[in-house]
Amino acid sequence: MQTLDNIYLKLYPTLESSTLATLHPADAPSAEPQREISREVAHELNNVLTIVRGYTERLLTKHAENAALRTDLQLIYDNARRAETIIRQAARGTRNQTKPS
Numbered sequence: 001m002q003t004l005d006n007i008y009l010k011l012y013p014t015l016e017s018s019t020l021a022t023l024h025p026a027d028a029p030s031a032e033p034q035r036e037i038s039r040e041v042a043h044e045l046n047n048v049l050t051i052v053r054g055y056t057e058r059l060l061t062k063h064a065e066n067a068a069l070r071t072d073l074q075l076i077y078d079n080a081r082r083a084e085t086i087i088r089q090a091a092r093g094t095r096n097q098t099k100p101s
Contacts, residue, residue, distance in 0.1 A: 042091040046084060053080040 056077040063069045 049080045
């Protein structure tokens with residue numbers, strides 16, 4: 001048994017976190033800090049996209065008669081909305097992962 005303990009102690013630094021979690025559940029690395037960072041990044045991206053979408057909406061109203069400009073502005077607005085949706089879905093996925101199964 002002494003030999004197995006020595007081998008384990010030498011291998012411990014190289015073991016994958018999933019293996020360590022199986023061997024020692026209390027030592028398993030927490031995913032919560034990564035989830036928190038993901039939530040913060042999603043929040044910050046959403047703030048920027050809200051500003052982009054808001055200004056684009058104002059410009060669309062102001063330049064409604066300019067067809068060429070309106071097409072470009074509409075493209076920016078639509079893509080900002082799409083990005084917001086993707087971020088919202090990703091944030092929901094992050095929240096779903098935090099719930100115990």
